[in-house]
Amino acid sequence: MARARSRPFDPALAGLPPEARWRAWMGHVEAVLFASPAPVPREALARVVGPECRLDALIADIGDALRDRPYELVAVAGGWQLRTRAEFASAIRAAAAVPEEARGGALTAGEQLVLAAIAYLQPVTRLALSRMLAKEVSRDVIARLKRLDLVGAGPRAPEPGAPLTYVTTPAFLARFGLASLRDLPDIEALEEAGLLDPNGTADTPSDPFDAMLGLSGEEA
Incomplete structure (x- = not known):
């Protein structure tokens, strides 16, 4: 059985209605941020959305959508990154069972x-x-x-x-x-x-x- 070819990635999503296209762009950008261990620069995010996308407005909408989540979207080091909120740091350290003195950083x-x-x-x-x-x-x-x-x-x-x-x-x-x-x-x-x-x-x-x-x- 022949393997189905994967479709080429389409950042513009021109075939979708505006509201669905915006939600899809949000999903693409959030997925890239989630997968990256380092801040993601603007030029990298611009490659996963269409040229008509207002990237700053999209970033703002993602931030609003995460308002009640234990992590947030922050502008840092010339890009953006998903980070857990400071109030959850102690819970994360407790789960990892890492004593304070052993944290090499x-x-x-x-x-x-x-x-x-x-x-x-x-x-x-x-x-x-x-x-x-x-x-x-x-x-x-x-x-x-x-x-x-x-x-x-x-x-x-x-x-x-x-x-x-x-x-x-x-x-x-x-x-x-x-x-x-x-x-x-x-x-x-x-x-x-x-x-x-x-x-x-x-x-x-x-x-x-x-x-x-x-x-x-x-x-x-």
């Missing part, structure tokens, strides 16, 4: 402080970070942030020795729920939160990003 207060400084000052050298935080920023801290894909190498600094600089990554944006670096609050908010002392000393609260951004940085 958790950051110490010192690591969060260095990451915050990189986010604001990038591209920035390790020496400049140490001067700004008034304490040595070790290579081990930088290396761990790089292993977690939160920090990457930037351009060489235009100074003697051309030292490496460091910048944040798209994974940093995704982890902290930021659409872009423009979503970071003003530098004054960093100082008001007690994270950085303008006189050159640094405070290290237990969760700097919670204080600065109201974000946990945890992946549910």
